[in-house]
Amino acid sequence: MPQNEHEPIAVLERKVLAKNDEVAARNRARLAEHGTVALNLMGAPGSGKTRLLEATLDRLKGRPAVSIIEGDPQTDNDARRIARHRAPVVQLVTSGACHLEAPQVAEALERLPLSPGGLLVIENVGNLVCPSSFDLGETVRAVCVSVTEGDDKPEKYPAMFRKAGVLVITKTDLLPHVEFDLDKVTAHARALNPDVRIFATSATSGQGLVAWCAWLGALADSARREEA
Numbered sequence: 281m282p283q284n285e286h287e288p289i290a291v292l293e294r295k296v297l298a299k300n301d302e303v304a305a306r307n308r309a310r311l312a313e314h315g316t317v318a319l320n321l322m323g324a325p326g327s328g329k330t331r332l333l334e335a336t337l338d339r340l341k342g343r344p345a346v347s348i349i350e351g352d353p354q355t356d357n358d359a360r361r362i363a364r365h366r367a368p369v370v371q372l373v374t375s376g377a378c379h380l381e382a383p384q385v386a387e388a389l390e391r392l393p394l395s396p397g398g399l400l401v402i403e404n405v406g407n408l409v410c411p412s413s414f415d416l417g418e419t420v421r422a423v424c425v426s427v428t429e430g431d432d433k434p435e436k437y438p439a440m441f442r443k444a445g446v447l448v449i450t451k452t453d454l455l456p457h458v459e460f461d462l463d464k465v466t467a468h469a470r471a472l473n474p475d476v477r478i479f480a481t482s483a484t485s486g487q488g489l490v491a492w493c494a495w496l497g498a499l500a501d502s503a504r505r506e507e508a
């Protein structure tokens with residue numbers, strides 16, 4: 281049916297979101313069937329999402345098994361980086377769009393191994409606004425904030441932080457060189473979501489990665505138990 285060209289934009293937006301949510305629910309059901317948990321990893325460009333993933337893959341060494349979807353507006357640079365760590369990866373190029381949508385993830389799921397007790401990480405397009413509106417069918421949302429970005433991110437982007445179950449602070453090895461108030465970020469994130477889990481990490485020094493990887497392992501195990 282052709283769209284009414286005079287239909288208000290707000291209505292169209294709601295329709296897009298409703299369609300997205302339908303597919304997201306199907307993705308969620310499919311992941312549950314396979315006993316796989318999914319993490320929607322978000323954060324600004326340069327917040328260290330890919331670097332965190334690389335360090336995570338090196339530490340997990342296949343336990344749990346991790347499959348990766350990379351979202352990028354233009355290139356497959358990040359998928360190439362991930363492939364070097366021997367994880368199955370599908371690159372989604374959004375041709376400039378600022379977020380991933382559930383149908384793109386549904387397509388990628390066709391091409392990835394999903395195993396019981398496995399973990400799927402979806403690295404979203406670097407952006408702190410758009411991705412928060414689009415459910416992809418994930419189990420948990422995680423948002424990365426690097427210490428080089430400034431400590432007012434939760435204040436400025438409340439929608440993103442309200443829906444995130446996990447906050448990963450990255451690049452903590454640079455703390456001595458930047459003005460970044462860890463307590464302030466933590467307090468603002470907790471004000472928006474009292475249940476948020478917070479990890480302070482550095483992929484360079486390794487700080488916080490043991491706790492982060494242990495949490496991912498427990499998350500993957502929880503899906504395996506549910507499936508059993």
Ligand code: MG
Nearest residue numbers: 329330358403
């Ligand atoms: Mg990246």
